[in-house]
Amino acid sequence: MSSFVAHDETGFAPPAETGEVELYHPKTFIGKYIWSQDAKVIAVQYAITAMGIGLVALVFSWLMRLQLGFPGRFSFIDPTNYLQLVSMHGMIMVVYLLTALFLGGFGNYLIPLMVGARDMVFPYANMLSYWFYLAAVVLLVIGLFVPGGPSGAGWTMYPPQAIMEGTPGARWGIILLLISLIVFVIGFTMGGLNYVVTVLQARTRGMTLMRMPLTVWGIFMATILALLAFPALFVSAIMMLLDQTLGTSFFMPALVSRGQQTNYTGGNPLLFQHLFWFFGHPEVYIVALPAFGIVSDLISTHARKNIFGYRMMVWALLAIGGLSFVVWAHHMFVSGMNPYFGFFFATTTLIIAVPTAIKVYNWVLTLWRGNIRLTVPMLFAIAFVFTFVNGGLTGLFLGNVVVDMPLSDTMFVVAHFHMVMGIAPVLVVFGAIYHWYPKVTGRMLDDTLGKLHFWVTFIGTYAIFYPMHYLGFMGVPRRYYAIGGTNFIPDSVHLLNAWISIAAFVVGAVQIVFFYNLVSSYFRGKPSGGNPWGATTLEWQTEHTPPRHGNFGKELPAVYRWAYDYGVPGVAVDYIPQNVPPKEVPAGAWDRAAQPAGVVP
Numbered sequence: 299m300s301s302f303v304a305h306d307e308t309g310f311a312p313p314a315e316t317g318e319v320e321l322y323h324p325k326t327f328i329g330k331y332i333w334s335q336d337a338k339v340i341a342v343q344y345a346i347t348a349m350g351i352g353l354v355a356l357v358f359s360w361l362m363r364l365q366l367g368f369p370g371r372f373s374f375i376d377p378t379n380y381l382q383l384v385s386m387h388g389m390i391m392v393v394y395l396l397t398a399l400f401l402g403g404f405g406n407y408l409i410p411l412m413v414g415a416r417d418m419v420f421p422y423a424n425m426l427s428y429w430f431y432l433a434a435v436v437l438l439v440i441g442l443f444v445p446g447g448p449s450g451a452g453w454t455m456y457p458p459q460a461i462m463e464g465t466p467g468a469r470w471g472i473i474l475l476l477i478s479l480i481v482f483v484i485g486f487t488m489g490g491l492n493y494v495v496t497v498l499q500a501r502t503r504g505m506t507l508m509r510m511p512l513t514v515w516g517i518f519m520a521t522i523l524a525l526l527a528f529p530a531l532f533v534s535a536i537m538m539l540l541d542q543t544l545g546t547s548f549f550m551p552a553l554v555s556r557g558q559q560t561n562y563t564g565g566n567p568l569l570f571q572h573l574f575w576f577f578g579h580p581e582v583y584i585v586a587l588p589a590f591g592i593v594s595d596l597i598s599t600h601a602r603k604n605i606f607g608y609r610m611m612v613w614a615l616l617a618i619g620g621l622s623f624v625v626w627a628h629h630m631f632v633s634g635m636n637p638y639f640g641f642f643f644a645t646t647t648l649i650i651a652v653p654t655a656i657k658v659y660n661w662v663l664t665l666w667r668g669n670i671r672l673t674v675p676m677l678f679a680i681a682f683v684f685t686f687v688n689g690g691l692t693g694l695f696l697g698n699v700v701v702d703m704p705l706s707d708t709m710f711v712v713a714h715f716h717m718v719m720g721i722a723p724v725l726v727v728f729g730a731i732y733h734w735y736p737k738v739t740g741r742m743l744d745d746t747l748g749k750l751h752f753w754v755t756f757i758g759t760y761a762i763f764y765p766m767h768y769l770g771f772m773g774v775p776r777r778y779y780a781i782g783g784t785n786f787i788p789d790s791v792h793l794l795n796a797w798i799s800i801a802a803f804v805v806g807a808v809q810i811v812f813f814y815n816l817v818s819s820y821f822r823g824k825p826s827g828g829n830p831w832g833a834t835t836l837e838w839q840t841e842h843t844p845p846r847h848g849n850f851g852k853e854l855p856a857v858y859r860w861a862y863d864y865g866v867p868g869v870a871v872d873y874i875p876q877n878v879p880p881k882e883v884p885a886g887a888w889d890r891a892a893q894p895a896g897v898v899p
């Protein structure tokens with residue numbers, strides 16, 4: 299493993315963590331909280347912005363559910379703005395909420411603290427990253443109000459439809475959305491380079507890669523995926539923008555529109571689908587891998603047990619990350635592809651089940667005979683495992699070409715991806731917020747409100763998305779404003795649609811409890827102390843809570859062990875933090891780090 303050892307005693311001097319290099323020190327309020335270069339502040343900026351725009355997407359889902367549950371009752375929703383709601387809801391949830399929150403939010407807060415660095419290695423670029431992200435969000439919001447409204451072409455934005463007259467928002471809507479995405483990618487790249495380089499270069503003494511908490515591994519791998527996948531979105535956004543504004547024909551074939559021959563010739567719409575899904579599939583894992591990492595740490599901490607199969611977990615993350623680049627065309631089985639091509643993509647897709655199953659087994663085995671504490675973060679973590687498995691199982695259906703064909707573009711797909719990449723990661727976001735809020739604010743979130751939030755969200759999302767599978771089997775198509783007047787749709791479908799909508803309102807409403815908890819606990823929450831969960835990782839060992847500028851005190855912590863020394867026999871507090879040297883471990887305790895090589899994880 300020596301090749302994994304990042305630094306020896308002499309050979310490292312990454313700028314963000316040495317005493318000699320003057321850190322950027324904010325002197326004014328603006329320098330501290332607005333144009334901040336402190337990753338922790340940037341993290342909070344990212345998180346607040348992402349949750350704010352996420353709330354908009356949630357409201358959009360309510361409006362859609364109003365129409366689907368009670369068709370025709372709410373006349374302000376018409377077929378045009380239904381499509382616009384679908385598109386904006388999907389795009390915001392996937393990119394502007396989840397990607398930004400996991401990487402910009404959790405990544406910024408946790409990476410430097412967990413690897414024992416003073417900050418990200420390029421703080422200035424990190425600051426710019428947030429402001430580009432904010433600009434992207436602002437552009438997106440402006441796009442809601444331009445003439446013609448936002449794009450209604452789905453979050454997938456397939457051309458020719460997306461930019462052809464007749465589609466909602468085919469001019470200014472799509473233009474603003476594309477520019478917003480381009481700005482998002484630029485902003486993300488500046489942040490992403492920080493996350494990767496900080497993990498590779500700024501780990502403290504003793505923090506070998508194979509001692510990093512899985513949270514860091516998950517975010518690190520997701521960032522690498524994003525750095526490789528977003529360029530595909532970036533170039534296709536630029537090309538589509540040119541097609542729309544200058545009349546180039548990257549994606550636009552010769553077309554007749556409304557009886558008129560258009561000026562487009564020779565472009566290839568399928569090229570867009572390939573580029574989009576070359577980004578779009580890894581995007582699922584950009585959201586899932588941080589969730590995998592975080593959940594591993596939540597489970598281990600709150601079950602007071604070392605994570606089962608740490609190395610396997612790391613290699614599974616790497617395998618899933620790698621494989622996620624060779625499965626993209628499973629989104630295109632109905633595009634008329636060559637059957638051999640479909641066979642290839644079905645096979646690679648199903649192979650992902652192997653490393654994924656390994657992770658699930660390891661979570662379950664970590665829980666097995668653990669000293670499980672059903673704290674709110676733990677409840678969310680367990681709920682994630684359930685929900686992810688559920689969504690994963692329907693993925694096996696959709697990954698097979700012949701099964702996918704009839705299910706494609708039905709509500710079954712909507713149910714599948716909400717389970718696997720909508721609800722599952724959101725459950726982790728909640729768990730993570732309950733877990734790290736005390737470090738960010740110095741106060742605990744209210745436990746009773748937290749449990750209420752958990753149970754209503756968990757049961758409620760099943761009430762929403764479970765019946766949706768059935769709608770899909772019945773042939774209810776996705777992105778349809780109304781399904782009335784079709785005789786193959788049984789009455790049960792309408793009943794279920796009303797039920798789903800009511801559940802969606804309840805789940806949405808309970809999020810208000812969550813936001814109330816976030817705000818009120820900030821002022822009135824129980825003081826948490828530095829390490830309320832008894833966790834081993836470095837962010838819980840800081841001198842101050844919340845950690846100050848520079849994260850740690852005068853000296854950076856040195857690391858002697860992995861992150862999972864929980865339930866240690868013979869220590870009073872049942873865990874040993876990563877920065878405790880073997881000689882300080884109480885006599886009589888069994889210390890993994892003091893065992894001969896081979897026993898040491």
Ligand code: HEM
Nearest residue numbers: 359362384385388391392452453454719720776777778802
């Ligand atoms: C309780 C919460 C949610 C509800 C009630 C909800 C509801 C809906 C509805 C009704 C649709 C449109 C279905 C159609 O007509 O095709 C939809 C689409 C979608 N949702 Fe959600 N959603 C929720 C949360 C999420 C989350 C957290 C994500 C994050 C990944 C997400 C991602 C998407 C995507 C990507 C689409 C597809 C958009 C498209 O077809 O272009 N949703 N959602």
Ligand SMILES: [Cu+2]
Nearest residue numbers: 579626628629
């Ligand atoms: Cu995919």
